Amino acid sequence: MATATAARAAIYITGRVRQKRNVIGGRKVRHVLAMSLLAVWWPRLAIARIVVRAEPARLTWSVFREQESAGGALEHARLAAEMSFPQPLRIERTDGSYRLPGFTITVLPEPSRTVASRAVRGSDSLLRHEQGHYDIVLLAARALARELEPMTAASTQALTAAVEECVSKHTRRAERLSEAYDAATDHSHDADQQQRWLEKIRAALAEAAATELAGFPL
Numbered sequence: 664m665a666t667a668t669a670a671r672a673a674i675y676i677t678g679r680v681r682q683k684r685n686v687i688g689g690r691k692v693r694h695v696l697a698m699s700l701l702a703v704w705w706p707r708l709a710i711a712r713i714v715v716r717a718e719p720a721r722l723t724w725s726v727f728r729e730q731e732s733a734g735g736a737l738e739h740a741r742l743a744a745e746m747s748f749p750q751p752l753r754i755e756r757t758d759g760s761y762r763l764p765g766f767t768i769t770v771l772p773e774p775s776r777t778v779a780s781r782a783v784r785g786s787d788s789l790l791r792h793e794q795g796h797y798d799i800v801l802l803a804a805r806a807l808a809r810e811l812e813p814m815t816a817a818s819t820q821a822l823t824a825a826v827e828e829c830v831s832k833h834t835r836r837a838e839r840l841s842e843a844y845d846a847a848t849d850h851s852h853d854a855d856q857q858q859r860w861l862e863k864i865r866a867a868l869a870e871a872a873a874t875e876l877a878g879f880p881l
Contacts, residue, residue: 711762711764712765713808714767715808718770719771722772722790722793722797724779724790726772727740727772727779728777729779729781731781739779739782740780740793742796742797743773743777744771745772746803746807747768747770752766761816761819762822763812763826768807770797788854792851795844795857802837803837803840806874807829807830809872836880836881840876843877860877863876867881
């Protein structure tokens with residue numbers, strides 16, 4: 664099996680604010696996107712359900728674009744995972760307050776930035792490591808959805824600001840978890856730690872209301 668060093672996952676969130684945080688090499692960039700928000704009135708609605716899904720649920724090397732090097736000399740694979748929100752997204756008004764509607768957050772690889780060098784394609788251990796990064800983003804998206812579901816505000820502006828802060832918070836948490844995961848597993852080289860982390864990730868995925876992973880908040 665080829666020796667490989669996995670890079671940290673880059674996390675992208677598409678929404679009212681798009682947080683594009685490239686944590687590879689410690690670089691962080693923020694971009695703001697406009698999103699259509701339509702305010703409509705509904706009488707006494709139950710809390711809207713926000714569904715989170717991953718597409719695909721399991722990574723294969725086919726989702727990684729092949730190139731000679733994924734970045735630096737020690738960087739052989741790089742996963743960019745995106746949390747995608749539907750657009751336009753309506754803000755609903757009920758009983759004098761505003762909230763988000765039910766919708767689906769989709770976690771998926773960002774094709775142009777998900778890459779692997781030719782030398783490591785086919786490495787099962789490295790693919791499992793990258794799946795761990797992907798599942799960390801999925802767990803963060805689930806925690807984000809749970810916080811957004813009951814969120815209400817007195818105005819559309821206040822709701823938008825609260826959503827932006829919530830998205831930013833869970834993005835930062837996912838970044839810290841990805842960094843801790845890479846450090847603990849030595850980018851997949853430490854087989855014992857890699858197995859321990861994958862077991863912790865699987866346990867968190869099995870718990871619908873998981874709020875932490877390996878002692879880190881989601």
